Amino acid sequence: MRIFDNSAESPNENVSDMESDSSKNGGNVQMELKLEKSYMDPQLERDVSEAWHEMMETESRGVANRVVDLERRVLEQGDELVCLKATLAEALRRINILEGSRLAHQIVTTPVQARNGGHATTPTNAPVLKRPTSYSASRTDLNRKSYAGSSLPQRRAIHYQSTGSLHSDSQSSSSVSPVPSPSPRATPQPLSKRPPLVSPSQTTTLHKRWSSTGDFNQHINMQSKFSTKSFLNLYMKPSTTSSSNIKHGTRDVSYNEDDQTLKMYLRGRPVILHAPTDIADSFDLTKVSTAPSERLKLDWAYGYRGRDCRSNLYLLPTGEMVYFVAAVVVLYNVEEQNQRHYLGHTDDVKSLAIHPNKLLVATGQCAGHDKRDARPHIRIWNSVSLHTQAIIGVNEFNVSVCCISFSKADGGSLLLAVDEAQDHMISVWDWQKGENGHKITETKCSVDTVVAAEFHPLDRNNIVTCGKNHIAFWTLDAGGTLYKRMGIFESRDKPKFVLSVAFLQSGDVITGDSNGNLAIWGRGTNTVQKFIKNVHEGGIFSICVTKDGSVITGGGKDGKLVQFDPNLSKNREEITIEKHFGGVRVVSEGRGSQLLLGTTRNCILVGTVGLAFQPIVLGHADELWALAAHPSVPQFATAGQDKLLQMWDSMSHSILWSKDIGEQAHSIAFSSDGCVVVVGCLDGQWLVFDTQSREFLGKYKDGDEPIQTITFSPDGNLLAVGSRDNNIYIYQVSEQYRFSRIGKCLGHSSFITHIDWAEDNQSLRSNSGDYELLYWNATTCRQIVQSSTMKDIKWATNTCTLSFGTVGIWPENADGTDVNACCTNSVDTLMATGDDFGKIKLYSYPVSQPKSLNHVYGGHSSHVTNVTFIHDDSRLVSVGGKDTSVLQWTVS
Numbered sequence: 001m002r003i004f005d006n007s008a009e010s011p012n013e014n015v016s017d018m019e020s021d022s023s024k025n026g027g028n029v030q031m032e033l034k035l036e037k038s039y040m041d042p043q044l045e046r047d048v049s050e051a052w053h054e055m056m057e058t059e060s061r062g063v064a065n066r067v068v069d070l071e072r073r074v075l076e077q078g079d080e081l082v083c084l085k086a087t088l089a090e091a092l093r094r095i096n097i098l099e100g101s102r103l104a105h106q107i108v109t110t111p112v113q114a115r116n117g118g119h120a121t122t123p124t125n126a127p128v129l130k131r132p133t134s135y136s137a138s139r140t141d142l143n144r145k146s147y148a149g150s151s152l153p154q155r156r157a158i159h160y161q162s163t164g165s166l167h168s169d170s171q172s173s174s175s176v177s178p179v180p181s182p183s184p185r186a187t188p189q190p191l192s193k194r195p196p197l198v199s200p201s202q203t204t205t206l207h208k209r210w211s212s213t214g215d216f217n218q219h220i221n222m223q224s225k226f227s228t229k230s231f232l233n234l235y236m237k238p239s240t241t242s243s244s245n246i247k248h249g250t251r252d253v254s255y256n257e258d259d260q261t262l263k264m265y266l267r268g269r270p271v272i273l274h275a276p277t278d279i280a281d282s283f284d285l286t287k288v289s290t291a292p293s294e295r296l297k298l299d300w301a302y303g304y305r306g307r308d309c310r311s312n313l314y315l316l317p318t319g320e321m322v323y324f325v326a327a328v329v330v331l332y333n334v335e336e337q338n339q340r341h342y343l344g345h346t347d348d349v350k351s352l353a354i355h356p357n358k359l360l361v362a363t364g365q366c367a368g369h370d371k372r373d374a375r376p377h378i379r380i381w382n383s384v385s386l387h388t389q390a391i392i393g394v395n396e397f398n399v400s401v402c403c404i405s406f407s408k409a410d411g412g413s414l415l416l417a418v419d420e421a422q423d424h425m426i427s428v429w430d431w432q433k434g435e436n437g438h439k440i441t442e443t444k445c446s447v448d449t450v451v452a453a454e455f456h457p458l459d460r461n462n463i464v465t466c467g468k469n470h471i472a473f474w475t476l477d478a479g480g481t482l483y484k485r486m487g488i489f490e491s492r493d494k495p496k497f498v499l500s501v502a503f504l505q506s507g508d509v510i511t512g513d514s515n516g517n518l519a520i521w522g523r524g525t526n527t528v529q530k531f532i533k534n535v536h537e538g539g540i541f542s543i544c545v546t547k548d549g550s551v552i553t554g555g556g557k558d559g560k561l562v563q564f565d566p567n568l569s570k571n572r573e574e575i576t577i578e579k580h581f582g583g584v585r586v587v588s589e590g591r592g593s594q595l596l597l598g599t600t601r602n603c604i605l606v607g608t609v610g611l612a613f614q615p616i617v618l619g620h621a622d623e624l625w626a627l628a629a630h631p632s633v634p635q636f637a638t639a640g641q642d643k644l645l646q647m648w649d650s651m652s653h654s655i656l657w658s659k660d661i662g663e664q665a666h667s668i669a670f671s672s673d674g675c676v677v678v679v680g681c682l683d684g685q686w687l688v689f690d691t692q693s694r695e696f697l698g699k700y701k702d703g704d705e706p707i708q709t710i711t712f713s714p715d716g717n718l719l720a721v722g723s724r725d726n727n728i729y730i731y732q733v734s735e736q737y738r739f740s741r742i743g744k745c746l747g748h749s750s751f752i753t754h755i756d757w758a759e760d761n762q763s764l765r766s767n768s769g770d771y772e773l774l775y776w777n778a779t780t781c782r783q784i785v786q787s788s789t790m791k792d793i794k795w796a797t798n799t800c801t802l803s804f805g806t807v808g809i810w811p812e813n814a815d816g817t818d819v820n821a822c823c824t825n826s827v828d829t830l831m832a833t834g835d836d837f838g839k840i841k842l843y844s845y846p847v848s849q850p851k852s853l854n855h856v857y858g859g860h861s862s863h864v865t866n867v868t869f870i871h872d873d874s875r876l877v878s879v880g881g882k883d884t885s886v887l888q889w890t891v892s
Contacts, residue, residue, distance in 0.1 A: 068506055071458055076547075082358040086317030089359065089384045253807075253850050255285050264807060264850070266771045266816035273773070273804040274791040279848065289808055289852035292830055292844040294891055296857050296876060298341050300653045301328045302886035303619025305349075306585040306598040310451060310500070310541065311403075312352045313586045313598040316383055321596065322361060323604065324349040325619070326883040327838070327861040329363050331383065334606070334616055337653065341859075342386050346374040347838070348861040348883065350420070353404045356412040359383055362431075364401025364417065368861070369837045376400050378417060380431060392429055392437040393417065403453040409460040414440070414476075416453055416463060424450045426465065428476060440480045446470055451499055458507045459524070466498035471511060473526045485526040489519075492531055502543040504551070505566070512540025512553055520568070535562055544587040544595070552609065554584030556600060561587065563609045573609050580660070581605060581615065601642070602884060618655050620644060620884040626668035626679065627866040627879045627886075630691075634870050636877050637691075638886060639665030639679050647677075647691065650875055650888055659694050661687055666706045672716030676737050680707025686721060688737060697737055702729045702744075708752050713761045714796040718742075718778055720764060722752030728766060730778050743781035747774055754800045754821075758793050765790070767802045771816045798824040798831065798845070808852030809833050809843065821866045825873040830891070832876055834864025840878050840889070859887050 253264045260280040262273045275283050303325040305312065313323045320331040320340070329342040329349060342361075347368030354361060361383050368374025376397035380390040393401070398421040407414035415431040418424060426445035431437040445453075448468035456462035463474035463482075471487035487498075495513030502510050507523035516536035522529040538557025545551055549566030559577040561584060577584060582601025590596045590606055597605040597613060601621040607613030622642035629636045634650045641664040647656040667680035676697060680686045684704045688697040705724035712719050712733070719739060721729040728745040750769035757764060763784070764776040775784040784790060791804070798805060801819050809819055809831070822833040824845050831845040838860040843852055862883035869876050869891075876889040 071507075072505055075457075078356070082317055082356075086358060086384075090318050093384060253285065255283060262804065262807060264810070266802075266810070266814060269771050269816075271771055271773070271802065272787075273807065274788045275804055275848075276791050278792075283848070285850060287849055287851075289844060289847065289849040291853040291855055292842060294830060294842065295855060296832075296840065296842055296889040296891060298328070298343065298857075298859055298887060299875060299890045300339055300650075300888040301325055301330050301341060301859070302617075302648065302653075302888070303884055304598060304602050304604050304617050305883075306582070306602050306604075307600055307621055307884075309350060310586060313588050313596050313604065314352070314354050315588065315590050315596060316354075317358050318384070319591070320383075321604070322352070322354075322383065323598065323617075324352060324363065325602075326859060326880055326885040326887075327365070328859050328885070328887070329361070332617070339653075340386065342381055343859060344379050344381065344388055345861075346858065348400070350400045350402055351404045353406055353415075355380075355406050356408050360389060360412070362404050362406065362415060364404050366400030366420070367398070376419070378404060378415070378431075380415075390431050390435070390437055392431055393427070393439070394436065396427070396439065396442075397421075403450060403465075405454045405463075407455045407460070408457040409455070414455070414461075416455055418445055418450050418453045418465070420450075423447065424467075426450075426453065426463075426474075426482070428463075428480075428482070441476070441482055443482050446472070449497075451497070452501045454501055454503075456507070456509075457503050464501050464509055466501050466511060468497050469494075471498045471501075471521075473509075473521075487521065487526050487528075489528060492519075492528060497539065499539045499541055499556075500543045500553075502545050502551075504545060505549050510543055510545070510551065512536075512543050514539040516540060516555070518543075518553065518568075530568070532568065536560060538583075541583065541585050541600075542587040544589065546589055552587050552595065554587045554597065556583035556585065559583050561595075561597075561609055575609050575613075577605065577613060582621065618646070618658065619886070620646070622664075622884065623881050624879045624884050624886070625865045625881065626665045627868055627877060628668045628670050628677070629868045629870050629877065631670055631672060631674045632871055633674065634872065634875070636868065636870065637668055637670070637677050638879060639668050640884065641665065641682070642884075645677070645679055645689065648886070650870055650877070653888070657694055659689070661689075663687065667708060667710045669710045669712055669719075671712050671733075671737070672714060678710055678712075678719070680710045680721065682706040684723065684725075686710060688739070698739070700731075700739060703727070705751070709755050709799075711755050711757060711797070711799075713757045713778070714759060715761045718757075718761065720755050720757070720778065722755050722766065724751040726751055726768070728752055728755065728764070728776065730781055742779070745776045745778075745781050745783065747776075747783045748772060754802075756798060756800050757796045759796050760793075763790070763793060765795070765800055765803070767800045771802060773800065773802050798822065798828070801833075805846035805848055806831070808847035808849050809841070820863055823868050825869045825891075826871070827873070830869075830873075832867045832869070832878075834860075834867045834878055836863045838862060838864060838880070840864055840867060840876075857889070860885060 253262065255262050260275045262275060264271050304323055305325050313321065316322055319335065320333045322329065322331050324330065327345045327347055327349060331340040345363065345365045348366045349363050350366050351364040352361065359382060360380055362378055362380045364378045365376055367376045375394055376399060377394045378392040378401055379388055380392065381388045392415065397419045400420045401417050402420035403418040405416045406412040413430065413432065415429045417429065418426050424445040425442055427442040428440045429437045430440055445465055446467060448470060450465055450467040453463065453465040456464065461476035465472045465474065473485045473487065475483045477483065495515045497514035498511050499514055500512040504510055508529065509521040511519050516534055516538055518532040518535050519528045520530040521527065535553055536555035536558050538555055540553050541556040542554040543551065551564040551568060553562045559579060561575050563573045565571065581603045582599035584597055585600050586598035588596045593608055594606055595608060599605065602619040603615055604617035605613040605615050620638065620640040620642050622640050624638060624640040626639035627636065635647060635656065636650060637645065637647050639645045643660055643662055643664055644658055645661045645665065646658045649656050661679060663681040663683065663685060665679045666682055669678050675691060677689050677691050678686055684707065685699055685701045686707050687699050689695065690697055702721055703723050703725040707721055708724050709722040717733055719731040719733055721731065723729065726748045730742045730745065731739040732742055733739055748768040752766055752768055754767045755764060762777060762779055764778050766774055766776065775787055775790045777784060799822060801809065801822050806822060809822060811818060817836065819833050819835050822831055824831045828845050831843045831847055833841045838858060840857045841854040843854045860878065860880040860883055863881040864878055865881040867876060867878045874891060876891060878887050
């Protein structure tokens with residue numbers, strides 16, 4: 001029906017509808033034709049395409065800038081949170097100290113009294129120490145007083161919680177300097193006195209709730225996973241075995257009651273020692289000499305390891321610098337002149353990394369003398385409490401852990417380590433898994449030296465390593481496999497070493513090489529995006545990117561600091577460090593706009609690029625043997641193969657003066673009045689200097705061999721010089737400190753190692769390299785053949801390691817070179833020794849029993865070459881040979 005109805009419609013209407021439809025269709029066709037023509041126009045097509053791409057690139061850049069800005073804000077907020085956490089931790093620590101001080105007043109029985117049934121006792125054979133009246137008491141500790149110079153302002157020591165060290169069952173130590181050192185190159189000026197701080201007693205009541213810091217960091221267990229003693233058995237208490245089963249201190253030792261002589265063997269060579277008359281009749285080999293009641297505690301660590309280590313100087317939110325020297329990790333607050341020490345390591349610390357939360361620290365060490373207790377490993381510990389959190393890779397590393405880094409993009413859950421073995425193995429650890437961590441993966445890093453390895457701060461599981469002839473970009477996939485892409489320098493000159501690596505705020509990688517050039521590698525790529533030539537003359541050892549985006553580079557050869565703006569434009573500032581401090585090894589951010597510099601000559605400086613840098617830590621830079629204590633004030637002198645003679649103040653913990661003497665030194669001695677110091681050198685020369693003016697007074701020469709030991713007679717009128725040419729040279733000393741040779745003592749068949757003067761100022765005893773003990777008349781330079789006549793002589797010093805009073809310092813099967821030095825305090829009740837195993841031992845003197853118990857202390861990572869007591873016996877100073885460290889210990 002619809003069809004018929006439609007057909008019946010008016011024809012005019014149909015026609016008009018058809019016309020309108022045709023007109024519409026015609027318009028559409030024309031438009032389509034025009035569009036086709038326009039699309040066929042190439043120029044217009046290119047214009048549209050370019051506009052579209054430009055719009056997309058602009059949008060991409062905007063998005064990238066917004067992402068970078070968000071990442072920067074997140075990092076800034078993270079830093080603010082870290083500072084808040086650290087401030088809270090510091091407040092908790094101070095509250096604990098105050099609580100401990102209040103509790104200390106309530107303790108009626110001291111630890112000494114408790115050991116003696118509640119009654120304080122003093123050994124009957126221990127004479128009362130007489131101290132100069134010019135020194136005033138600064139604190140009382142276990143009924144013993146230590147004294148400080150009255151000219152120096154006094155501050156009471158702040159004692160931190162002990163947490164199990166190599167000695168005294170503690171892994172940490174702390175100390176306070178009474179005054180800050182205004183200038184290490186000159187005598188410190190008196191400073192205004194500061195209010196004394198209350199010193200809490202060293203009691204077990206100070207074991208406080210360090211875990212309370214976990215309130216703001218719950219994902220990290222603040223309690224140590226280990227007991228207060230390390231599982232590495234760093235310190236073993238003496239056994240209480242019955243005397244019938246005790247082995248003698250030296251092999252096949254025997255005592256002849258008829259001759260009253262003791263025979264011992266060193267390397268198979270018999271040594272005959274005459275017993276003093278007062279003990280000869282009652283001497284019994286089976287008796288055991290007990291350890292002294294006095295103990296040592298690390299007071300101050302002088303020096304810094306910058307000559308061959310990188311990335312080992314940082315500022316913690318608590319205001320403390322953290323760095324290491326020898327086997328000691330130092331936390332040094334410059335403003336408060338206070339040091340704390342982490343003493344968990346058993347040998348050289350080689351690497352250091354800070355966790356993103358700025359509270360945890362990871363330190364890696366090398367293999368040591370003892371293959372069981374000094375294996376290379378990583379220790380992760382809390383910088384506030386000094387508790388060990390984890391010990392990583394005890395049986396996994398071969399030589400040393402030269403590079404470590406925490407992951408940053410994921411909050412520090414992973415730890416990267418590089419072993420300084422032949423294949424330079426790189427490993428990644430989930431350090432929080434289990435007591436010893438879980439190794440996720442390990443692979444060969446490079447056949448060449450690796451000097452730096454870092455996690456990318458923004459891209460998860462991305463790692464950059466660099467070193468000799470290479471830079472590599474690593475990716476850790478979800479399956480735990482590391483993939484490596486080598487950096488491509490393309491047409492640019494490939495450097496021999498890529499020495500340093502850092503990250504710009506955009507996420508790009510910036511590296512410095514041995515040619516003094518900077519390379520910027522695009523984020524996520526392995527190609528150079530920008531190259532800046534000739535920034536330094538020689539290698540760029542360190543790059544620091546500050547919070548405001550500035551880039552600061554340090555040169556190892558030219559000693560310069562160069563600061564760039566965030567855009568790395570040509571406008572840059574430069575400053576040159578004084579040459580005697582060495583080249584720049586490490587650059588890191590300090591307080592505010594300040595920078596911290598670690599140098600190649602083991603110094604730490606602080607300052608800004610626009611202003612000068614001032615030294616705050618000075619040390620020796622080469623092997624160290626020479627050590628002597630001032631006879632009347634709390635000072636001591638050291639001299640090393642770096643040609644430096646340095647005078648130290650043991651109270652202010654500073655260098656009074658430092659002088660380049662132009663010769664490699666091996667021995668040193670003060671005159672009896674302390675007015676001059678004499679330095680023995682490796683070429684047979686010995687030099688004389690005034691201790692006040694530092695003036696050079698004279699030069700003398702005895703042979704061409706090193707001067708092994710040098711010492712004044714008690715009255716100061718004679719000087720004995722022991723040479724490696726087997727001779728002892730005797731000199732007369734005039735009032736103006738002019739020296740005239742009397743003669744030389746001939747008789748030793750090996751080099752002289754130690755010399756002691758008798759109290760009569762005429763007799764000498766000496767040791768040599770072939771384990772001889774000989775006696776001399778110094779005025780005639782003749783040997784006293786009848787050694788039995790010298791058995792009751794009173795000696796002014798006791799530095800000879802081979803005598804009847806030092807029998808017990810030699811371990812079983814000792815080869816004669818194990819013990820390098822020994823000394824006694826001024827009242828001859830204590831003897832300290834330094835050995836080839838980096839240990840300091842404290843004995844009761846005399847050490848005549850072959851089995852003598854002792855207290856053992858670590859901290860050095862090389863041979864302990866010398867030890868000496870400060871004049872008032874309140875402190876002991878020790879020096880390490882290759883580790884170049886100077887450690888100061890309190891005696892209490």
